[in-house]
Amino acid sequence: MDAGTRQKRVEGLEAIKDKALKMASQGEYADNVRDFVTSARKELAFELPDEDAFKKAVKATLKYKESKK
Numbered sequence: 001m002d003a004g005t006r007q008k009r010v011e012g013l014e015a016i017k018d019k020a021l022k023m024a025s026q027g028e029y030a031d032n033v034r035d036f037v038t039s040a041r042k043e044l045a046f047e048l049p050d051e052d053a054f055k056k057a058v059k060a061t062l063k064y065k066e067s068k069k
Helices: 003-025 030-047 051-067
Strands: none
Touching (some): 003 030
């Protein structure tokens, strides 16, 4: 992942954190805050995918499948 994309991901995660903290301080239920964080992180992952993490996950999956044969 290049530096520009990584910076955008960090900014997105910071914005999610700030919004979640604001929701919590306003008295939102923990379930609502958690649902917001989960859905926001999924949306961020679709907008700015981390290809390195994906490749590592694929390698780990293939290695696991080979070990089960």
